[in-house]
Structure formats: C-alpha cells, structure tokens
Amino acid sequence: MTLSVEIGHAVGALRLDVAFEAPPGVTVLFGSSGSGKTSVVNAVAGLLRPDRGRVSVNGWELFDTEARRWLPPHRRRLGYIFQEGRLFPHLTVRQNLVYGRWFAPTRERRESLEKVVEVMGIGQLLPRRPGALSGGEKQRVAIGRALLAGPRLLLADEPLAALDEARKAEILPFFERLRDAFEVPILYVTHSAAEVARLATTVVVLEGGRVVRQGAADEVLSDPAVMPTGVRAAxxxxxxxxxxxxxxxxxxxxxxxxxxxxxxxxxxxxxxxxxxxxxxxxxxxxxxxxxxxxxxxxxxxxxxxxxxxxxxxxxxxxxxxxxxxxxxxxxxxxxxxxxxxxxxxxxxxxxxxxxxxxxxx
Missing domain, CATH: 2.40.50.100 (RNA polymerase II/Efflux pump adaptor protein, barrel-sandwich hybrid domain)
Known part of the structure; x- marks a missing residue:
C-alpha cells in the first residue's frame, strides 16, 4: 500500500508544510519535540482538521480540502496505538481484543484472533484484566486490538515513550513481528534513533514543520547532515x-x-x-x-x-x-x-x- 500525505496548517507558532509518499511497511516520522510529528498523525487520524491538504492510503482518500471531502474519524478505518494501552479496565484481555474485532466489517476481517494472539505472544494473558498487566503487556494487547479492527493503516504515536528500557527491549520485537507478519502499513512517530533503526522501512525527517529528508533507514541514519535529535544520538x-x-x-x-x-x-x-x-x-x-x-x-x-x-x-x-x-x-x-x-x-x-x-x- 502507498501512503500519500500532503498537509499545510498553522499550529500556534509552528507552520506545518509536509508532503511525502511512502511505500508499504513502517513509515517513521522522526524528529525532535515540536517538529510537527504528532500534528501530522492527528491530521491523518481526523483529530486535527488542517487548513489545506490531502491524505490517501492506497487510493482510499481520507480527506482532500481542495475537493471539500472529509471522512470523519470513525469512518477512516484506522488503528491508533497511543503511549498508554488505553484498554478497558473492566474487560479481560480477550474481551478487549474482541471489542476491536467488533469494529471490522465482516469482509475486512483479514486477521484471525488466533493469529494475532500468537504473533503478539499474549495467549497466557487472555483471562486477565489490564490492571494485572505490565506496561509492555498492555501495549501488546493494544496492538492486537487495533489489528483486529481491520484497519487500512495503523498509527503509532510514541508508543514506547512511557516504557523503561527493559520494557522497550521487551516490546520492540513485537513491533518487528507486526511489521513482518501483517500487511497493514504503519505510520510511526518517534524521536528515538534506536526505534528508527529497528523498525523503519521509510524515514521521514521533520524539522520545524517541514520534511528535510526522506529515504531508507540506513541512508537517513548514516547521513551526517541529518541530526534531528542532536549529535549525541548520531x-x-x-x-x-x-x-x-x-x-x-x-x-x-x-x-x-x-x-x-x-x-x-x-x-x-x-x-x-x-x-x-x-x-x-x-x-x-x-x-x-x-x-x-x-x-x-x-x-x-x-x-x-x-x-x-x-x-x-x-x-x-x-x-x-x-x-x-x-x-x-x-x-x-x-x-x-x-x-x-x-x-x-x-x-x-x-x-x-x-x-x-x-x-x-
């Protein structure tokens, strides 16, 4: 699937002017805090209505301001993975997963519950409630729930930011499995070079609301002229x-x-x-x-x-x-x-x- 993004918007003092196209896989928006990463994701999700722009996923148009077309968020068929799992505390893990499945039209149910449970390694968690889960386990369940909703695109906004180093090391392999085992494209936000190196198919570097570099992860990370999060992270x-x-x-x-x-x-x-x-x-x-x-x-x-x-x-x-x-x-x-x-x-x-x-x- 091809992700096509063109967004222009004024967010306080930041003037967002972003345009890129990305092939299948994990497209990482990489940059320092305040560079516009989350604003781009929120516009794709429909949580922010930009002044101008157009976004489509493999021809599925989410909005086009010039043509005055705007799909409301609930009709965009997107999965959103936040920093926290945001699971329903009164439901078991299995019930949380099935809740996500409820939103997928029958013809769009590409992945089985069994496959998602196996790939995410959450079989032993099914009878438990979120309060008994670690931060990494909650994120794995949240990913599974998003997948079972049959999304055309997954959005992940700093999904590891709230985890310590041990939990990051635990959950990164599951994001790799998500990238490799499923066909759903992913738009992933981070300011961590380590996450870019581990996961990215395509990197889009943002500075001051603009795209300053785009390409394969190895090309972008090895470019000494591109240091969006500082030389210490080079x-x-x-x-x-x-x-x-x-x-x-x-x-x-x-x-x-x-x-x-x-x-x-x-x-x-x-x-x-x-x-x-x-x-x-x-x-x-x-x-x-x-x-x-x-x-x-x-x-x-x-x-x-x-x-x-x-x-x-x-x-x-x-x-x-x-x-x-x-x-x-x-x-x-x-x-x-x-x-x-x-x-x-x-x-x-x-x-x-x-x-x-x-x-x-």
Whole structure:
C-alpha cells in the first residue's frame, strides 16, 4: 500500500508544510519535540482538521480540502496505538481484543484472533484484566486490538515513550513481528534513533514543520547532515548475517564480508539482523590496530566530515559492511590527518552494541 500525505496548517507558532509518499511497511516520522510529528498523525487520524491538504492510503482518500471531502474519524478505518494501552479496565484481555474485532466489517476481517494472539505472544494473558498487566503487556494487547479492527493503516504515536528500557527491549520485537507478519502499513512517530533503526522501512525527517529528508533507514541514519535529535544520538545502521554462535557467549556475524562479534543474539544462523552503531562508540585509527581488546575492526575510507559547534566532528566512513559514523574531536581528526578519501579503520567494542540496537530485518 502507498501512503500519500500532503498537509499545510498553522499550529500556534509552528507552520506545518509536509508532503511525502511512502511505500508499504513502517513509515517513521522522526524528529525532535515540536517538529510537527504528532500534528501530522492527528491530521491523518481526523483529530486535527488542517487548513489545506490531502491524505490517501492506497487510493482510499481520507480527506482532500481542495475537493471539500472529509471522512470523519470513525469512518477512516484506522488503528491508533497511543503511549498508554488505553484498554478497558473492566474487560479481560480477550474481551478487549474482541471489542476491536467488533469494529471490522465482516469482509475486512483479514486477521484471525488466533493469529494475532500468537504473533503478539499474549495467549497466557487472555483471562486477565489490564490492571494485572505490565506496561509492555498492555501495549501488546493494544496492538492486537487495533489489528483486529481491520484497519487500512495503523498509527503509532510514541508508543514506547512511557516504557523503561527493559520494557522497550521487551516490546520492540513485537513491533518487528507486526511489521513482518501483517500487511497493514504503519505510520510511526518517534524521536528515538534506536526505534528508527529497528523498525523503519521509510524515514521521514521533520524539522520545524517541514520534511528535510526522506529515504531508507540506513541512508537517513548514516547521513551526517541529518541530526534531528542532536549529535549525541548520531549512529549508523548496518545489516549483517548471523554466521554462528560461539561457546563463550558471542555471536559471529558477516557484515559485508567483514566478521563482527556481538553478545549472543537470539537468531539462527543465516538470519539477517539490523545493527545500530552509535557514533560515539566508534574509534578511528589510520593503521590497522594491534593488541586491542576490541574484536570488531572495519577498514574503510572517509566519505565526509561535518564540524559541530563545539570541539567535535562527525566522520562518515564507507566500509564493506556499510556506512559508519564516528564522533571524534577536531584535534583527533587533525592528528590523524583525516580528510575525505583517507583510509582508516573503525574500531567497535563488542559490548558497545546494546540489545536494544539489534533487531530483525
């Protein structure tokens, strides 16, 4: 399905002027607070009536201000996943799920209750009430309820923002399953680069109410000119294949022909994974390093350099595994004589890649 969005609207001091088209999968609206992400989602949902615009999902027109067409929210066939589960406290999990199914016309009931329960891993929760669930469990049930309503599009507005790191790590794999197991397109709002790296098919970067970049997740995250949430969150996305699991607890990967080692990944050999490598975890060396405890060394060539307002620089490095970003000081860059085209080696500690930064393709 193709998602087509064109919205113009004044929201207080923010002038929203957004236009993009996205292919099937997870389209992530990525940007800092106040960039207009939630306003776009609310306009798609019909909770905000923009001054001008048009939105359609695979030809299903939600509104067109020029043609004076406007579908009310309850007729748009959308599923909305909020920061909180917003489940009915007096109903069991099964009853909450069946309630969502009640809204789906018979001909639009694409997914069975059994499949949704299995994919979301909530079978053991069915007889329980929301008050007895953790935050992550509530979100999984909320996702299932939204799916069973037979939506043409799922909206997810910062769905992990209210969860701690442990609960985020718990629920992210279920969003991956949602992306891979169902055909419903998803418009997902976040300011977390880790969530972009794990989930995004397409990234739309917003700044000041405007689209400043759009593309595949690996292209957008590895662009040193695009840092919507600040340089501290900078990092690149690599895709690697699981080779084998070693007895010492490490998993060996093949990243474009380069071996990499990470703490155990729960994926079978042959499976591909996404790896987000934070720029501040990458060390650069002009010569091939020797005698280091770090196991991951990727040779490459400097592609671009971007100076920050302070003493730091962001270096984009082309490697056989993909594009990496490294955050270093200007002093270090000068000492290493780094210029575009210079050969160097990226050094990454095995334990520097957090479980939250490893996901399925």
């Amino acid at each position: 990092g690149a996305l690599l895709v690697a294949r699981v080779v084998r699991h070693h007895a010492d607890g490490l998993t060996e990967l093949d990243a474009g022909g380069v071996p990499m080692f990470l703490p155990h990944i729960d994926r079978e050999a042959g499976h591909e994974v996404r790896l987000r490598i934070a720029a501040h975890e990458v060390i650069l060396s002009r010569e091939a390093p020797q005698g280091l405890s770090a196991l991951n060394i990727l040779p490459g060539r400097v592609a671009a350099m971007r100076e920050g307002a302070g003493p730091g620089m962001l270096i984009s490095l082309d490697t056989a595994a993909g594009t990496l970003l490294a955050r270093v000081t200007r002093r270090s860059a000068e000492a290493l004589a780094l210029v575009p085209g210079a050969r160097c080696h990226a050094v990454i500690k095995t334990v520097a890649i957090a479980p939250l930064d490893v996901g399925g393709v």
